[in-house]
Amino acid sequence: MHNVSTTQQFIGFDASYESSQIVLVGAPFDGTTSFRPGTRFAPSVIRPDSYGLETYSPYLDLDLEDYSLCDIGDIELPFGNTKNALKEIQTTITQIVNDNKKPLMIGGEHLVSLPALQSLYEKHPDLCIIHLDAHTDLRDDYMGEKLSHASVIRRAWDFLGDHRIYQFGIRSGTKEEFNWAKEHTYLNPFNLETFEDITIKLKDRPVYLTIDLDVLDPSIFPGTGTPEPGGICFNTLISALKSLTCLNHLVGADIVELSPHYDPSGVSTAVCCKVVREVALLLAHK
Amino acid sequence: MHNVSTTQQFIGFDASYESSQIVLVGAPFDGTTSFRPGTRFAPSVIRPDSYGLETYSPYLDLDLEDYSLCDIGDIELPFGNTKNALKEIQTTITQIVNDNKKPLMIGGEHLVSLPALQSLYEKHPDLCIIHLDAHTDLRDDYMGEKLSHASVIRRAWDFLGDHRIYQFGIRSGTKEEFNWAKEHTYLNPFNLETFEDITIKLKDRPVYLTIDLDVLDPSIFPGTGTPEPGGICFNTLISALKSLTCLNHLVGADIVELSPHYDPSGVSTAVCCKVVREVALLLAHK
Amino acid sequence: MHNVSTTQQFIGFDASYESSQIVLVGAPFDGTTSFRPGTRFAPSVIRPDSYGLETYSPYLDLDLEDYSLCDIGDIELPFGNTKNALKEIQTTITQIVNDNKKPLMIGGEHLVSLPALQSLYEKHPDLCIIHLDAHTDLRDDYMGEKLSHASVIRRAWDFLGDHRIYQFGIRSGTKEEFNWAKEHTYLNPFNLETFEDITIKLKDRPVYLTIDLDVLDPSIFPGTGTPEPGGICFNTLISALKSLTCLNHLVGADIVELSPHYDPSGVSTAVCCKVVREVALLLAHK
């Protein structure tokens, strides 16, 4: 009907899968969350709220409407079975990658990055990761579980190895994790001071960007499982994203850990929507 | 993709428009709300939350999956212009009616019933209304405005005339409204005592059902603009709906006044979803 | 200015003090609350929200607009000094009583009834109390304090003595309190079964009505300090209030224990407003 619309896609992501270079997909998994669960609801809340956004970014001076982008919805995941859930995610991301498209995945908890990284790594064996987060995520296991949101970067290291992982904004972890990082990853604690230098260094490498939104200060992003005071502010994140325009091979990205039920004012969801817009433009404009 | 899904439709409403006899549509209008606005968000919240429902109703022993039902999304409406908004709604409902389908409209505030009633009245000049509500909605105007959620049934009377409107559960209004009702409508205050008798009386008439969910007690339905303590409980409403199975010509229905931002626990949304399921089954099974 | 209004008074309470027989006053005290404080905010939230009410009661078929009622605002109370706060309340209520007006006090916690009862008792030495509550409020002290919301009825008994206090809806207390009540008060536990009989018995006595709104089930009245599941529903309370029309000397009343910050949907406030309307009409119509 002429005057009827549904808002099932993220704003500006209305192209067909075939014609799109960027594919947004939700991974509503929060099965290993140790504190406050609920990131499973993130993809379903950002779609309607994205219509509070403009498609134009005054930061990047780019507009979603100038690109072909699609939103294929959410991956259907079983409850209570971590391995099978990760397998489903990997199947989807691998297909996107094999179709020569770039995935933009919305979590869910941070563990959803693992299957995406595995898919991208198969395609790009020299893959590097830029990782923004409040937490190291470098535990070898969490209460005996190897597959945990607190271990996701450590699991990625299992196949990527040393000197491929660049961590920023980290302000929480065990003493062991911080020590382990000194030998195996690049870890810039508390802030993004060296972010621009690293982006320049990586400009010709295939890079995957994983943003745990709890890298932001909980003043602007309260809606997350484990809020960590002392994070960066929104404009610092935006500046960092702008510096990523120098990357020639940003091959995929994810934005994780929005937990909308801990966001009574809706501000965290608004933050997530804007970060999705900026990252989509970064993926698209080159 | 095989394992990806979006939940843009109400559960069980996944048929095509062409093949469906029942058409669910959202009318996200709350422009004349005098106390707490926000019913505009009702259609967009009930769709994802409907997946917490089963498609099977143990009350009616009927299943949404046994019928062809479609959800065409929400009508696009301007902000700040009541007349134009009502015109858009009427256009959509008229098309559904002209296509020989039954509309199931989700408000929005109660004023959205007016254009739907106008559309149905054109098709069925002997139309009757069954109206469940906490409020009479019989003011001639509200602060000078003729088009108001507080006047919607009075405006319907303007063209339907006397003895066509059956009101139940009413427990709030001015003294004048209650007096006016004595001459022009059938008004059963406070409860649904005579509901079954009336449904039998109307069984061969074309009937439109309009449910202002604030007919329910705010204990079970807090999420509404003007909560009125002293309403009916959910099981009373279900029993009433069951008695509607005797109607041979239920030609359309609406369910209005869910205001989800005043429903912090999500229970009002769950109520609305279940009422939508029951009403859809009533519309479909005959 | 012609088109400007403030809503500082409860709806319908816009007469002058001099011309009014009924005087509404707020007593925003919650200093002895043992669990969740916040009843101090009740008077200030019910005033603006009262404008969501009609002035006409379909239950009593009476209208606030047909009476002269005034709202003198809130009593200014010190913080952290229970005795001085009670003294301030007593001063205000005594003046109202001495001016031959009936006080309708809005709490605050239940302890605010004590000074009001003292004022009324001085005027009416044969005063009786009708007390609706979830709790006995009959402790001799609470953690050593004699002046406590949990002791208010016991303190009233100190001067009223036996056979003056009629308690209804009580469903929580120590075993000692229930036993003490057997000898000193009339206590109808759990519900209002004998309420009507008692009102008939008291019809020619001076009666003070104190409604702790937690007598209601927390489904309809969650916004209170100590919610007690298993209470009466709103319509039961309304029926009880209707039966009070037989009283010839209802000399004052209070409505206490609304704690609006535990009422995220606003329903408890709506309940309180409607009870205020009904009680005001009871006080006024004779």
Add this chain to the structure above:
Amino acid sequence: MHNVSTTQQFIGFDASYESSQIVLVGAPFDGTTSFRPGTRFAPSVIRPDSYGLETYSPYLDLDLEDYSLCDIGDIELPFGNTKNALKEIQTTITQIVNDNKKPLMIGGEHLVSLPALQSLYEKHPDLCIIHLDAHTDLRDDYMGEKLSHASVIRRAWDFLGDHRIYQFGIRSGTKEEFNWAKEHTYLNPFNLETFEDITIKLKDRPVYLTIDLDVLDPSIFPGTGTPEPGGICFNTLISALKSLTCLNHLVGADIVELSPHYDPSGVSTAVCCKVVREVALLLAHK
């Protein structure tokens, strides 16, 4: 120190493990929850809020202080591994049972009942279950997973077999589940009409009581994962519990599915606390 206290135990559960016949334990697991997670927080919120309760029950005229009861805290559970979590629960409950004590387990989601039932079944091979719930919980699997909150009673049937399971208050499920129940369990839909008859029939059998609190109407119990309007009211549940005093062998119980983060007013937590008190007294008084 003389004037310092911690409130780590449920009120009245302050005896030693050795001296207690009733052992309260938390099972903070919500790993298979399909809609809104968060029942993991239930045990930790009911402990401090239980101090808003009296230890005396006017319903049963019994007092927690007259019994030796202990609260051993929460079982430590891994995240993201359903099998291991259930194993941990079973270990704890088996130890309690082997020590000839009665477990009173607080969920968590309903799946936590499964290992408890297994432990009790080993001790009492003729065990019966009284099951209060809104949902049948009889699916053979949920999205492929056999171990699911939606399958817990079906899994219990796997070892208990026909005619051991008595279900009450059920108002949601697939058509298949309701049909399956007709042959394999006793299912009283919607309400508790036959509850008393069944308790008499079971009075000499070993009985395990499992209360999914969503059997209550969401008006009084909004704080749960999948609220189902149309449930029983609190007083109906209390009456049913009172009729359980006729059971001579109530060997254990659980109370599950409180999800406190969906309970902004705290009322659901108050309900859960009171149900724990009543069930503890039922377990203790014989």
Add this chain to the structure above:
Amino acid sequence: MHNVSTTQQFIGFDASYESSQIVLVGAPFDGTTSFRPGTRFAPSVIRPDSYGLETYSPYLDLDLEDYSLCDIGDIELPFGNTKNALKEIQTTITQIVNDNKKPLMIGGEHLVSLPALQSLYEKHPDLCIIHLDAHTDLRDDYMGEKLSHASVIRRAWDFLGDHRIYQFGIRSGTKEEFNWAKEHTYLNPFNLETFEDITIKLKDRPVYLTIDLDVLDPSIFPGTGTPEPGGICFNTLISALKSLTCLNHLVGADIVELSPHYDPSGVSTAVCCKVVREVALLLAHK
């Protein structure tokens, strides 16, 4: 009565209309809000919460108690009729201006600035606007409506013309709006960098100050219809306001877009109250 008070006015605004140079008035209109409505409640919540403020500003070293200020309450507005609502606002502001007083208007949505600007423009034909906002508000229409919160500054330009409008903090709009601004207004995006220079330039011009509080970052001001991450912090706003002390003709001001129902912690309301105090002192001290 000596110890009774009502808090119907904003703190410190207790002078008579006649004796006051500054007149605070509420304009509770949100009829064209396109995303989350509710700014209509702002005036009624800031009055009681203003009593959490001191009257003394340590920023300006000025005290409300040293000036004659009045609060005339809220303008009564119809619902669902934008034109009539704006007409009512204009009537009130024109009267204030004609009485040689300065209006300090509290929104409501931003469209309420339009009639105020028209009133002031009639009095001061060389009026300039200082506009703090997250959004350009420069659309020619919004979904066909010329009178919209998203068009309010464009509508003001219709009569003010070029080089009269100074916009700061803007970080959201369409590409077209940003381009249009380059020719017709002065627009300082993202921050307030050039604010002080502009205030010096305007020091002898009649200036109207319109503060859309969403210019603030949503971390400190979540309670608004369309939160835009990346805004200025509170101290930056305070510094800007301090630099306005150089203006010799600040002839009126408004503070708009507080939507208190999206402010569960009450912080946005506290922010609004403090901004009202500072702006009132700016209007008063010269």
Add this chain to the structure above:
Amino acid sequence: MHNVSTTQQFIGFDASYESSQIVLVGAPFDGTTSFRPGTRFAPSVIRPDSYGLETYSPYLDLDLEDYSLCDIGDIELPFGNTKNALKEIQTTITQIVNDNKKPLMIGGEHLVSLPALQSLYEKHPDLCIIHLDAHTDLRDDYMGEKLSHASVIRRAWDFLGDHRIYQFGIRSGTKEEFNWAKEHTYLNPFNLETFEDITIKLKDRPVYLTIDLDVLDPSIFPGTGTPEPGGICFNTLISALKSLTCLNHLVGADIVELSPHYDPSGVSTAVCCKVVREVALLLAHK
């Protein structure tokens, strides 16, 4: 039992009283709070939420696990009697001090600092106070009450005298308070600019640290009774705490004014937990 745990203590505070040098104790008093009460709940919410923290501080490079720390629970306090409540607090703190341990007290409102200061002052007659706060807390009385959260520092001055009190971050008070401070305390308004200088100056003095968490901006700490926009950010507070490592005699500390019911996202509680960890490490490492 081997796999069961309770979380009644703050994380890392699991040593015995005898073996500990630092003793954490809750003082759940909010009896003189003038605006929004509820700080009484702070100690009980920070204990379970502290398990979302790591024991390791990357700011101080110290770990709670390397020290012997104990949490003795909350002081039992009467309701409605300020003097007795303060006496109970003083008794407890005096015992801790006499046992040669350092108290780390969690409020409650700020008035709880007074008895702690009295205890410490008896032991250390040359005691100085470092006071972080949004408010001066220097009133001689508040509505006639000498014992008030708004007077606590003034009451401390009564026995400490001039030049012992160092106040930082102050941004609210009466003009009289600011003037009084000029002669009797050291007051650094708005920020912590001179904090480090002062800590160096005090390095050999016995110092008590009292942190009213409302010194933080309400963006990061909304959960407090009287939020004051314009405060310091979390990292500024952390830097200040780091500079306290130079103190040789930090003899006690308190952290007050968390009001968790105004913290719907839980972020304020997370802030409080992290500040407790940092202050505990400061007290312990020397």
